[in-house]
Amino acid sequence: MQVKLTNIVDNTTQDNSDFIPSSGLSYLFELEDKKILFDAGDQGMVLRHNMQLLDIDPKSIDTLVLSHGHWDHTFGIEALMNARGDAPVLEIIAHPYAFKERRVTKFVLRILALLKYKIYNFGFPKLSREIREKISLTPVTEPFELSPFLTTIGEISEWKEKPSKIDKLTIKIDKKFVKDELLDDLSLILKTKEGIVLILGCGHAGVLNICLRAKEIYPDEDIKMIIGGTHLVALSEEEELEYVAKKLEKEYKKPMLYFSHCTGKKAIKFMTNYFGEKIVKSFRVGDILTFEC
Secondary structure, rough: EEEEEEEOOOOOEEOOOOOOOOOOOEOOOOOOOOEEEEEOOOOOOHHHHHHHOOOOOHHHHEEEOOOOOOOHHHHHHHHHHHHHOOOOOEEEEOHHHHHOOOOOHHHHHHHHHEEEHHOOOOOOOOOOOHOOOOEEEOOOOOOOOOOOOOOEOOOOOOOOOOOOOOOOEEEEEEEEEOOOOOOOOOOOOEEOOEEEEEEEEEOOHHHHHHHHHHHHHHOOOOEEEEEEEOOOOHHOOHHHHHHHHHHHHHHHOOOEEEEEEEOOOHHHHHHHHHHHOOOEEEEEEEOOOEEEO
C-alpha cells in the first residue's frame, strides 16, 4: 500500500509558489482508507489557503493528531473546524497535556509576548461551544495505532539523551501553572517496506531520544528517514550538533533527513556539511513524499 505525505503548513515554501509560509506546522497523511492530519498550524487562514491550493477538502480529514499543544501547531483548529461545516465529529488524538493552557513564565515576558505575538495563551486554543461539540478528544500516553502502518510513539518521560526543550513556558495542571516539561511531545512512526520513518512535529523530546523509543517499538527495523521539525535550534553549541550527527551516523546508519519547521538554519547548515545534500533535504510547503508500506 502507498502512503502519501504532504506538507501543508511550514516555515518555507517551494520557489515561486503561491503557498503562504508561516511559523506553524501541518502535514497530511493519505492512506488507503483514511486521511490523517498531523497538526493544524498556527494560522487558520494559512492552513485553509494552502489546503485549497493542494486541493485538500477539510471535510475529508478523518483524524487530527497533535504533536504537542503549542500554539503554532494548534491555532489552526478553529478555521479547520469551521471549514468542515456539517462533517462528522473530528477525533483529535494527542497526549493529555496537549489540551492544556500554557503561558510564558514571567509576567513581564507575558506582556512582551502579548505585544509581539498578540496572544496570551500559548497552548491549546480556547474553542467555542459549537466547535467543541464537533470534536472528540482522545488523550493517549502509550503508543497508539492510527493504522496498521502508522502509530504514535507515546510519551517519552525519561531522556537518556539531551532533549530539545525550551524553558520559557508554564503549563496549567490541576489549576496551577507549573514548569512545562513538554511531556506531550509526540512523534509518529510509519512502517514502510524499507524500514521505519519518523515524523516529528517539534521533536522537543530530542531526536536521539525519539530514535531510541522508535527502536524499542520496532527493534528489528532500521530508521530509514526522519522528517519534520527537530528543534535542533535549541542546541546552540556546535559540539552538541556534532554529537547528534555522529549518533545518527554510527548508531542509526545515516537516515535520510528531511528538515522543516523548528530545525534552525544553523543546524541545517551543519548537518548538510556533515552528511551532504544527498542525505539532508528540505521539506517545504507543497512538498510530497510517498512510501510503500
